[in-house]
Amino acid sequence: MSWQQHKARGERHTHTSSRDKMNVPVLPSILLLISTAHAFQYTELAQHIDSHQEEYVEALRDWIAIESDSSNVLKRAELHRMMDMTAQKLRPMGGTVELVDIGEQELPDGQTLALPKVVTAQFGNDSNKLTVCVYGHVDVQPAKLEDGWATDPYNLTDINGNLYGRGASDNKAPVLAWIHAVEAYQALNMELPVNVKFVIEGMEETGSNGLDAMIVAQRDTFFSDVDYIIISDCGWLSRRPALTYGTRGNCYFFAEVEGPKQDLHSGVYGGSVIEPMTDLIGILDTLISPSGTILIPGIREAVAPLSDDEWKMYQDIQFDIENHKNKTGVNQLMYNNKVDLLAHMWRYPTVSIHGIEGAFSDPGTKTVIPAKVTAKFSIRQVPNMDPAMVKKQVTDYLHSVFAKRKSPNKLKVTMVIGAKPWLADPQHALYEAGKAAVNRVFNTDPDLIREGGTIPIARTFQDVTRKSIIMMPIGGFDDGMHSQNEKISRYNYIEGTKLFVSFLYEVSQLKKTSV
Ligand SMILES: C[C@H](N)C(=O)N[C@@H](Cc1c[nH]cn1)C(=O)O
Ligand SMILES: [Zn+2]
């Protein structure tokens, strides 16, 4: 997009805010003049962002180089380093930056491990302004070159304008884009239109352990003046920008079957022992039918029915089924029509089986009977499911199907993550502000979408602070989050930064209100 186009759109929005009109007493003319001088100068901000894009890419390179995998306890030092780097990035910008200790994590073997500190920051403390809180995370999913990456996942690689690296889209570039958005205002000596707070954590990918308690503890301090919460930890559905108004939750289970005291030779002992792996595969196969129907009693019954309005919304969304097939590399999907596909990705529960710890999975042909195997599977949660209920339903069901096998082996079922779904009202004024920001930067209306993934802390933010949340993704539909060759395009990273400077202005035009 040309500067002229940006300028034309930028100037349309230099109106006096409705908030100013409603709340501010009549001002002397000198102050009115000052207020006019602070009118939104989008063109200058966008120009600044464009001219600093190489620095932004270098900042992302530094962050991608840190293997901040929250699921691997052996990488915990890297995760601590990532949180320190995040604080260091924010500190030169002034404001108040803190590393908040959120305690320890208990591991399955009973040992404890320090959780990564949470970075909080505050820029601006003007009680006449609204305060937004930007949440993001800088931990990542595991990645190894040998998983099938074309490039080193921890060495940011620019190929044809795409920036490849683990965590590029989920969620390091979006977090940096928010920081750079605030920096851009500062660099141009422009007053921030709202006070901006940050909460940046390092355990999102494993369920945001410790963060719920921190939010509850700081509800009446750090969060007391927060008016709105902004999260940019998801992706667009197509090439069109999107605003997200719902996420699924997730209940993550371990099912452990233990038998012999150690691994056995399958030629020597096969035929004499009842194998834990056979038991485990047998019970896993009772979770879901080949066509995707969840077989655990009570799960489907809890799900809120799809309303006519929702059906209509999904019908109007631009979603190309062929594109989805190409992106995933499959020639047949679960459903052949758009509404069924979207509904099953966003607002129906799904069971996914992720892996089996203890199973032989290396190349080669080891002839072993593993003594203990632990399946990892999860069930995405939607309204009106309740993780506590799901835990009981799954545990009771697996024990009952296991009992029918009359196996001497031992089954242990544990729920290690129980994250609730989150849903917002896309008619809320916050989404109107989001639409205005998207229009300014991308010259189009956004898709209003839901997200099939989980942002475990979203529901806690809403329940504890009672404030409205908007999810404003900048990730592309084909970024490959959690997958091999994750990337973010330069376009999304840089235009996304412009979207954020723009949104800070648009949100400043709203009135102070709760929920
Ligand atoms: C959507 C977000 N970027 C994400 O990837 N979240 C993870 C969080 C999670 C859920 N269970 C365990 N981790 C996800 O949806 O998988
Ligand atoms: Zn994420």
Ligand SMILES: [Zn+2]
């Ligand atoms: Zn993720």
